[in-house]
Amino acid sequence: xxxxxxxxxxxxxxxxxxxxxxxxxxxxxxxxxxxxxxxxxxxxxxxxxxxxxxxxxxxxxxxxxxxxxxxxxxxxxxxxxxxxxxxxxxxxxxxxxxxxxxxxxxxxxxxxxxxxxxxxxxxxxxxxxxxxxxxxxxxxxxxxxxxxxxxxxxxxxxxxxxxxxxxxxxxxxxxxxxxxxxxxxxxxxxxxxxxxxxxxxxxxxxxxxxxxxxxxxxxxxxxxxxxxxxxxxxxxxxxxxxxxxxxxxxxxxxxxxxxxxxxxxxxxxxxxxxxxxxxxxxxxxxxxxxxxxxxxxxxxxxxxxxxxxxxxxxxxxxxxxxxxxxxxxxxxxxxxxxxxxxxxxxxxxxxxxxxxxxxxxxxxxxxxxxxxxxxxxxxxxxxxxxxxxxxxxxxxxxxxxxxxxxxxxxxxxxxxxxxxxxxxxxxxxxxxxxxxxxxxxxxxxxxxxxxxxxxxxxxxxxxxxxxxxxx
Amino acid sequence: xxxxxxxxxxxxxxxxxxxxxxxxxxxxxxxxxxxxxxxxxxxxxxxxxxxxxxxxxxxxxxxxxxxxxxxxxxxxxxxxxxxxxxxxxxxxxxxxxxxxxxxxxxxxxxxxxxxxxxxxxxxxxxxxxxxxxxxxxxxxxxxxxxxxxxxxxxxxxxxxxxxxxxxxxxxxxxxxxxxxxxxxxxxxxxxxxxxxxxxxxxxxxxxxxxxxxxxxxxxxxxxxxxxxxxxxxxxxxxxxxxxxxxxxxxxxxxxxxxxxxxxxxxxxxxxxxxxxxxxxxxxxxxxxxxxxxxxxxxxxxxxxxxxxxxxxx
Numbered sequence: 001x002x003x004x005x006x007x008x009x010x011x012x013x014x015x016x017x018x019x020x021x022x023x024x025x026x027x028x029x030x031x032x033x034x035x036x037x038x039x040x041x042x043x044x045x046x047x048x049x050x051x052x053x054x055x056x057x058x059x060x061x062x063x064x065x066x067x068x069x070x071x072x073x074x075x076x077x078x079x080x081x082x083x084x085x086x087x088x089x090x091x092x093x094x095x096x097x098x099x100x101x102x103x104x105x106x107x108x109x110x111x112x113x114x115x116x117x118x119x120x121x122x123x124x125x126x127x128x129x130x131x132x133x134x135x136x137x138x139x140x141x142x143x144x145x146x147x148x149x150x151x152x153x154x155x156x157x158x159x160x161x162x163x164x165x166x167x168x169x170x171x172x173x174x175x176x177x178x179x180x181x182x183x184x185x186x187x188x189x190x191x192x193x194x195x196x197x198x199x200x201x202x203x204x205x206x207x208x209x210x211x212x213x214x215x216x217x218x219x220x221x222x223x224x225x226x227x228x229x230x231x232x233x234x235x236x237x238x239x240x241x242x243x244x245x246x247x248x249x250x251x252x253x254x255x256x257x258x259x260x261x262x263x264x265x266x267x268x269x270x271x272x273x274x275x276x277x278x279x280x281x282x283x284x285x286x287x288x289x290x291x292x293x294x295x296x297x298x299x300x301x302x303x304x305x306x307x308x309x310x311x312x313x314x315x316x317x318x319x320x321x322x323x324x325x326x327x328x329x330x331x332x333x334x335x336x337x338x339x340x341x342x343x344x345x346x347x348x349x350x351x352x353x354x355x356x357x358x359x360x361x362x363x364x365x366x367x368x369x370x371x372x373x374x375x376x377x378x379x380x381x382x383x384x385x386x387x388x389x390x391x392x393x394x395x396x397x398x399x400x401x402x403x404x405x406x407x408x409x410x411x412x413x414x415x416x417x418x419x420x421x422x423x424x425x426x427x428x429x430x431x432x433x434x435x436x437x438x439x440x441x442x443x444x445x446x447x448x449x450x451x452x453x454x455x456x457x458x459x460x461x462x463x464x465x466x467x468x469x470x471x
Numbered sequence: 472x473x474x475x476x477x478x479x480x481x482x483x484x485x486x487x488x489x490x491x492x493x494x495x496x497x498x499x500x501x502x503x504x505x506x507x508x509x510x511x512x513x514x515x516x517x518x519x520x521x522x523x524x525x526x527x528x529x530x531x532x533x534x535x536x537x538x539x540x541x542x543x544x545x546x547x548x549x550x551x552x553x554x555x556x557x558x559x560x561x562x563x564x565x566x567x568x569x570x571x572x573x574x575x576x577x578x579x580x581x582x583x584x585x586x587x588x589x590x591x592x593x594x595x596x597x598x599x600x601x602x603x604x605x606x607x608x609x610x611x612x613x614x615x616x617x618x619x620x621x622x623x624x625x626x627x628x629x630x631x632x633x634x635x636x637x638x639x640x641x642x643x644x645x646x647x648x649x650x651x652x653x654x655x656x657x658x659x660x661x662x663x664x665x666x667x668x669x670x671x672x673x674x675x676x677x678x679x680x681x682x683x684x685x686x687x688x689x690x691x692x693x694x695x696x697x698x699x700x701x702x703x704x705x706x707x708x709x710x711x712x713x714x715x716x717x718x719x720x721x722x723x724x725x726x727x728x729x730x731x732x733x734x735x736x737x738x739x740x741x742x743x744x745x746x747x748x749x750x751x752x753x754x755x756x757x758x759x760x761x762x763x764x765x766x767x768x769x770x771x772x773x774x775x776x777x778x779x780x781x782x783x784x
Contacts, residue, residue: 223569232572242572247475258474260628260782261730 004406005148006420007071017072017469020185025069025411025418033068036178037413040068043174065462066171068178071410071423071444072186075471078440081144081152081427084336086436087327089140089429092159092314094330095323096136099313100126105329111322116313120367123275123310125282129299131308133205133433138270138306139198140429144337146408153340153405155424157323159315160307161272164443164463165428166230169194169237171465172441187470189440195237197430197437202238202268204432205304214267217243217257221273221289231272240270250293253300268304269294275309317366317400318344345392345399354401355392358385361401362453363392376453378404407453410464412446422447424455425466440468476570477632478783483566483582484620484636490559491613492644493546494606496524499651499678501603504539506670517542519654523647526552539599547605548597556609560589575623578616585612628729631722635778638722642715643771646764648678649702652695653761672698679710699760700752712767716744719774726782736777743770 009015014022044063073081098104099116106113116122141162143155172191176183199216206214220231222244235242247257248266256263271278277287279294297303313319321342327335343350343361354361358377365373375388392399409420427442444464445455455461500520517537521530524546533551534541547556564586567574574582588608596605617637624630652675672693676682681701688705689697706713720740727733755763 223571236572241473243473244475247473258784260472260474260477260632260726261732 004420004422005146005408007146007408007410007423008420010420017074017077020182021069021072021411024182024185030417033413037068040066040174040178043177044170047170064167064457065448066167066174067412067446067448067462067464068175069411069413069418070175070182070465070467071425071446072467072469074469078468079471080336082438082440084152085142085144085427085429085438087331087333087336088142088154088157088323089137089431089436091323091326091330091335092140092157093134093136093431095326096159096308096311096314097130097134098330100310101128101130105326108329110325110329111319115318115322119313119316119319121310121312121316123313125295125299126308126310131205131298132207132301132304135205135306135431135433136308136311137314138201138205138308138431140431141426142429144425144427145340145405146425147405148408152337154323154337155340156317156320157315158426159311160274162426162428163227163230163272164426165194166233167463168428168441168443168466169233171443171463175465186467188467189470191439191441194428194439195234197439198234198270199238199240201430201432201437202270202304202306204434205306206267207301207304209302210267215240215265216268216270217241217248217266219243219245219248219269219271219273219291221277225272227272234270245273245287245289245291248291248294250291250297253293253297253302255291255294255297255303266303268306270306275312278305278309317364318346318397321400340402340405343401345396345401350401351392351396354399355389357401358389360404362404363388363399363401365398366400367398372458374454376404379451379453404453407447407455410444410446412448412462412464414448414450419450421450422453422455423464441466472573472628474783476573477628478779479566479570480573480629480633481636481778481783483563483570484616484633485640486559486563486566487582487585487613487616488637488640488644489554490556490563490609492640492647493524493554493556493559494609494613495644495678496520496648496651497543497546497602498606499523499648499674500542502674502677503651503671506667506674515654519651521545522654523651524554525647526554543597543599543602547602548592556605557589557592560586560609560612573629575619577619577623581612581616581619585616588612628726631726632782634718634722638715638718639771639775639778641710642712642719643768645679645702645710645712645715646768646771648675649699650761650764650768651675651678653764668695669693676701681708681710684708696752696756699755703755703763704747704750704752713747716740716747720744723778734777734781736774736781739770739774739777743767743774 007015008018008022041063044066095105099122105111106116137159139162141158141164144152145155146152168191202216203214217240218231218235220228220242222228232242241257243257249256249258255266257266273289276283277289279290279292280287281292282295298305298309320339321344324335324339327333343354345351345354354363361377363375363377375384377385407422407424410423411418412421414421423444423446425442425444427438430437444466446462446464447453447455448462449460452460497520500516503516517539520542521527521537526545529552530545534545545552545555549555550558552558564582567579567582571579592605595601620633624633652671672695673682676685676693676698679702685693685698685701688701701708701711703712705711706717708714723737723740727737
């Protein structure tokens with residue numbers, strides 16, 4: 001495996017954005033760092049940012065480890081990323097709109113029709129329906145990895161209900177409290193405007209029926225959901241109500257919330273529950289999280305759901321392969337951000353290649369998420385690989401494979417001191433009817449285990465504050 | 472605000488108050504039992520405690536007789552009893568967690584801290600000897616909670632719903648404690664107004680922290696009708712029914728002013744309040760204290776239902 005690109009730069013050759021970080025790491029006594037790390041953990045506990053990990057026993061309310069060494073991107077790097085992210089988000093939205101209408105991209109033969117129409121993320125209920133402003137994925141979490149100075153790849157697109165933005169915001173708060181001196185040496189662009197930008201985005205897609213100031217709410221599955229903290233945090237910061245399914249009801253195809261002052265009309269629902277649970281009269285009948293009649297109101301155009309129902313068709317890992325083609329097809333532009341080369345096990349020749357090179361590849365379940373159901377070939381044992389080969393043979397459509405990328409590393413506190421650890425980046429792209437908004441930064445996830453490439457919090461990953469420097 | 476948020480606040484406050492009430496009812500049971508055995512009769516003290524707690528049906532489904540051990544276990548610890556002290560703490564915390572952002576940090580710490588400490592209790596904390604410490608602890612935690620509500624919450628609708636929960640529950644509790652005495656049988660050798668009757672009324676007073684208030688106001692020996700007057704009609708007495716309804720009608724009035732509308736809850740509360748203001752203790756004894764209290768408890772339950780219908784659903 002090739003040596004990973006270190007973002008601080010190894011040895012003497014420090015990269016410019018990290019010069020002050022390197023100096024800070026060298027000049028700060030270890031006991032100060034030890035104290036600051038304890039303080040950081042205490043702050044996170046007090047704020048109450050926990051997340052639930054299932055199936056591993058132990059305390060289900062766990063803290064995601066936070067690393068106090070920031071990850072730094074300079075103005076040029078960010079400008080490049082932001083342009084690429086906006087382009088990609090526009091193409092993804094155009095694609096979703098297209099597949100639920102004329103299906104031009106399929107007719108043009110640029111995407112196989114069965115990949116879309118026979119995909120379980122494709123919801124026929126959305127055919128022919130135009131959501132307000134033509135927007136489908138209002139909040140997209142586009143995961144980006146870096147492998148060299150000027151080489152970034154998009155690892156996956158999250159077009160349904162991407163989470164984690166509260167870590168970006170709280171991480172920055174904690175860093176500003178702990179290290180005002182370090183902030184004084186840099187000019188870091190703020191991220192605190194995110195909730196406001198989200199609210200502006202939600203308001204921009206209010207349904208045409210809404211004449212006055214639109215009322216937005218955040219729909220959560222409730223306190224037992226692993227991201228509940230984030231839901232309550234965002235609702236609070238935006239100043240909107242945090243509602244659960246039973247707080248809403250539909251009458252004459254209009255959505256209302258139950259308040260102490262009687263029913264109040266709702267125009268935009270930022271929903272953090274999955275499509276399948278939204279409306280028991282249309283989707284899963286046993287769902288108690290949703291709102292009966294919500295889909296009818298949605299289709300009648302009296303309420304906007306963000307993200308749109310059926311947006312998941314664009315973040316399927318098998319559809320991912322075609323995103324660069326979407327950029328060319330809908331925007332007539334060359335994609336700024338590259339895809340990771342991907343083999344589809346559904347295709348006979350590619351599957352043969354994958355099975356032959358399992359020890360070099362990362363294989364993913366197209367319906368999996370959170371780092372579950374994947375194989376990191378170079379790190380797997382022979383028997384794990386042969387077990388996985390059997391799974392692929394049994395259901396080839398379910399798997400795609402990618403080369404094992406040497407994700408860039410950042411200096412990170414580990415038990416032995418400071419060491420390089422692999423990172424990725426999830427920026428949050430907000431797509432409104434008026435424009436695209438991207439807060440400079442995102443969530444940097446770091447694989448804390450030595451050599452590990454899996455950054456998911458459910459698999460021993462941590463987070464870092466992400467600094468985008470002013471130009 | 473969301474109806475559910477108001478509902479959670481209302482029930483959070485009710486269950487914190489109920490935990491305290493259970494502690495007070497158990498304490499009254501203790502005092503009565505201690506006296507009953509000395510007088511060589513009775514034996515109905517724990518039975519009457521169970522009735523006063525409103526747990527008669529559930530209790531006798533699990534236990535044949537009302538021993539001290541069984542009563543303590545059922546009222547303080549038993550997770551099958553939704554009104555046991557530990558259940559109350561658990562339900563209060565669940566309601567609090569569901570509306571965490573509507574709570575002040577201090578309120579949350581009070582509720583969550585109580586729950587965390589309660590999780591640490593073991594069997595030895597619920598023996599007839601050990602449980603006294605738990606009862607003191609519960610009262611302390613409940614006082615901490617109401618203190619946090621009063622000192623840290625903004626005076627808006629969230630506050631008034633929380634206060635409503637506290638006082639609807641407290642009124643229910645005071646009425647029930649007063650009714651404990653009705654169900655305790657005097658041994659045949661004793662007469663109404665005799666020595667044992669006297670100590671039993673004193674026990675009731677102590678259970679609601681009103682012994683000193685009694686002497687301050689009446690400056691004479693304990694008389695049943697004066698104890699009843701103090702706990703039902705005296706607005707100066709902070710746990711009296713009258714005092715609770717001053718708070719309840721005030722909270723409802725402020726809500727009505729803020730929302731610009733009134734409803735059935737306001738009417739029912741006003742009716743109960745008027746009765747407490749204009750009834751004399753003689754009338755109550757004429758009607759029968761037990762009958763009066765039963766009727767009160769029923770109308771207070773109706774008030775809770777009307778509040779729920781008007782605001783919380």
